[in-house]
Amino acid sequence: MAEDSVIVCRCEEVTDKEIVQTIKKYHCSSREVKLRTRAAMGYCGGRTCRYLVDDLLADLNGKQRTDEIPLRYRPPIRPVSFKKVGGE
Numbered sequence: 001m002a003e004d005s006v007i008v009c010r011c012e013e014v015t016d017k018e019i020v021q022t023i024k025k026y027h028c029s030s031r032e033v034k035l036r037t038r039a040a041m042g043y044c045g046g047r048t049c050r051y052l053v054d055d056l057l058a059d060l061n062g063k064q065r066t067d068e069i070p071l072r073y074r075p076p077i078r079p080v081s082f083k084k085v086g087g088e
Contacts (some may be wrong), residue, residue, distance in 0.1 A: 009049040011042020023060050030054050
């Protein structure tokens, strides 16, 4: 792991350092890491970072990644066109 913090969750700006500290302090699952740090809870719903969180957890536990309680991502309720967002 690098000395400098790397942003794992871009939506919530959660770094690998925060995730590692949370895992070490609470000995938690990937779901609990998500709830404690807000990683994978941003706009994308975890589509970009949920596997990184699982991989960090597996590395710290010295195990292969398991999907005991996998993080899920949730798509938006319904798509909205740019025309509606722009107010036209």
